[in-house]
Amino acid sequence: MRGLSVAVGVIALAATAFAGEIPRSERRSGYDFMSRETRAMQDDDTANPGMLWVLEGEALWNRKTGAAGRSCADCHGEARTSMKGVAARHPSFDAARGRPINLEQRISVCRTDRQQAPPLVYESRELLALTAYVARQSRGAPIDVAIDERTQPFLDSGRATFHRRQGQLNLSCSQCHDDNWGRKLAGNVIPQAHPNGYPLYRLEWQGLGSLQRRFRNCLVGIRAEAYEYGAPELVDLELYLMWRARGMTIEAPAVRP
Amino acid sequence: MASVLINVPARAKRGEIIEIKTLISHPMETGYRRTQLGAVIPRDIIRLFVCTYNDTEVFRAELHPAIAANPFIVFSTVATESGTLAFQWTGDNGFSVTESAPIVVEGPDMAPHTPQRSEPSRGTRDGPR
Amino acid sequence: MTAGGVAAGIGLASMIAVEPARATPVAMQEAIRHVVGSAHVNAGRVTLELPPLSENGNAVPLTVSVESAMTERDHVKAIHVFTEKNPQPDVVTFRVGPRAGRASVATRIRLADTQTVIAIAELSDGSFWSGSATVVVTLAACLEEA
Numbered sequence: 001m002r003g004l005s006v007a008v009g010v011i012a013l014a015a016t017a018f019a020g021e022i023p024r025s026e027r028r029s030g031y032d033f034m035s036r037e038t039r040a041m042q043d044d045d046t047a048n049p050g051m052l053w054v055l056e057g058e059a060l061w062n063r064k065t066g067a068a069g070r071s072c073a074d075c076h077g078e079a080r081t082s083m084k085g086v087a088a089r090h091p092s093f094d095a096a097r098g099r100p101i102n103l104e105q106r107i108s109v110c111r112t113d114r115q116q117a118p119p120l121v122y123e124s125r126e127l128l129a130l131t132a133y134v135a136r137q138s139r140g141a142p143i144d145v146a147i148d149e150r151t152q153p154f155l156d157s158g159r160a161t162f163h164r165r166q167g168q169l170n171l172s173c174s175q176c177h178d179d180n181w182g183r184k185l186a187g188n189v190i191p192q193a194h195p196n197g198y199p200l201y202r203l204e205w206q207g208l209g210s211l212q213r214r215f216r217n218c219l220v221g222i223r224a225e226a227y228e229y230g231a232p233e234l235v236d237l238e239l240y241l242m243w244r245a246r247g248m249t250i251e252a253p254a255v256r257p
Numbered sequence: 258m259a260s261v262l263i264n265v266p267a268r269a270k271r272g273e274i275i276e277i278k279t280l281i282s283h284p285m286e287t288g289y290r291r292t293q294l295g296a297v298i299p300r301d302i303i304r305l306f307v308c309t310y311n312d313t314e315v316f317r318a319e320l321h322p323a324i325a326a327n328p329f330i331v332f333s334t335v336a337t338e339s340g341t342l343a344f345q346w347t348g349d350n351g352f353s354v355t356e357s358a359p360i361v362v363e364g365p366d367m368a369p370h371t372p373q374r375s376e377p378s379r380g381t382r383d384g385p386r
Numbered sequence: 387m388t389a390g391g392v393a394a395g396i397g398l399a400s401m402i403a404v405e406p407a408r409a410t411p412v413a414m415q416e417a418i419r420h421v422v423g424s425a426h427v428n429a430g431r432v433t434l435e436l437p438p439l440s441e442n443g444n445a446v447p448l449t450v451s452v453e454s455a456m457t458e459r460d461h462v463k464a465i466h467v468f469t470e471k472n473p474q475p476d477v478v479t480f481r482v483g484p485r486a487g488r489a490s491v492a493t494r495i496r497l498a499d500t501q502t503v504i505a506i507a508e509l510s511d512g513s514f515w516s517g518s519a520t521v522v523v524t525l526a527a528c529l530e531e532a
């Protein structure tokens with residue numbers, strides 16, 4: 001039944017694809033737009049600074065915390081197997097909240113509900129580390145978010161945000177990333193805005209950051225007011241970008257300029 | 258907590274030149290940046306990195322603010338004997354981190370002063386990208 | 387030694403030899419003098435690898451290799467790296483020796499702007515050798531603190 005509804009959903013979406021959408025054969029990871037040196041930084045785990053967060057995340061995964069006195073590993077066991085593909089399926093629908101939640105939120109829910117520990121602040125070192133560690137287990141997995149009757153409205157909302165002109169520059173995400181990818185903005189090539197490397201190490205940040213941090217940078221760039229971390233608008237946008245990048249492989253933790 | 262990633266071959270042939278790669282989490286705050294309100298952000302850097310091999314220093318790097326955040330240092334040493342490679346990073350505000358890695362050195366003693374010329378390895382990719 | 391290394395070294399030598407006339411910025415000259423003293427800096431033997439174009443000046447990969455037997459009698463003692471347009475000219479000093487086996491080191495550096503980077507090797511016989519490279523640093527759009 002669920003399989004059927006998914007299939008129907010995909011057919012319906014294909015029919016309503018926007019004219020400016022990037023055809024599957026032309027989809028390219030941000031990796032493909034980078035210099036040889038930056039690619040080398042990502043490819044070599046012993047040179048990729050994002051692995052420092054993965055290492056910290058592994059330690060956090062095994063640490064007992066909260067009133068429940070449980071570690072992530074106590075419930076989920078070996079992350080290499082239990083977390084494989086998980087990042088490729090987020091945002092995913094959360095029944096209790098009645099909406100899709102992203103990987104950071106999923107980790108936070110686990111932490112507050114199961115471990116009974118204080119929530120981790122968005123973009124904190126701990127949350128980034130845990131997210132990086134979990135996402136690392138999906139490296140190489142194809143993006144496959146579930147679009148069905150429950151998630152479809154949120155996908156539509158994310159798509160609308162992507163195509164809505166905003167900010168003082170009156171630009172939509174789509175105008176840069178669908179219509180002008182491969183061209184230059186200041187000194188850099190405009191990528192296609194695929195979310196397949198997050199959380200990732202951005203040389204600009206000199207650190208690891210989430211997809212929502214990147215969204216907020218983009219919004220500042222077009223002189224729009226940035227949504228708060230974890231805002232439903234940003235989670236819906238994440239869902240749309242993941243769907244838009246379906247089939248592409250997870251690179252987390254990627255490196256980007 | 259500062260996390261450290263060290264890449265040292267676990268085993269080497271006696272006389273072989275081994276490549277050592279180290280990464281450590283540190284902001285390397287330059288002291289030249291300002292906050293949005295104009296206040297100078299004080300310098301906070303790692304100033305020194307030292308590698309010893311069975312307690313003998315084999316490499317040292319004196320760092321300045323122009324070293325990128327989360328310093329990455331690659332160097333080499335000749336595998337002479339089994340034992341321990343120790344690494345120490347020290348810097349501003351009492352920063353001090355030490356790590357070590359064991360190494361097993363096998364094989365007969367090679368003729369002195371004939372280092373093997375081998376291409377530095379680019380590391381291995383762990384799983385598909 | 388690569389042809390690129392030789393060419394870079396020759397270009398550098400002319401800059402250093404005729405200090406400071408139309409040379410690299412004064413601060414870098416002073417920093418170099420502080421290290422080499424009154425010694426002459428020879429062109430060559432040092433290959434400084436930097437990408438000609440960097441996507442971000444916050445982390446530019448740098449490799450320095452020096453042509454040396456790396457024996458007890460003949461080895462590189464130190465490799466010094468300088469920049470001309472960063473807030474301060476000193477970047478890093480690597481102290482090596484015969485136990486390194488080969489004189490090749492790498493790190494990642496910050497470059498505040500498009501500029502020339504110089505590496506100077508200090509050898510066990512007291513001589514100094516140099517190589518240089520120029521990096522064009524591009525600026526990103528859509529920064530966090532625009």
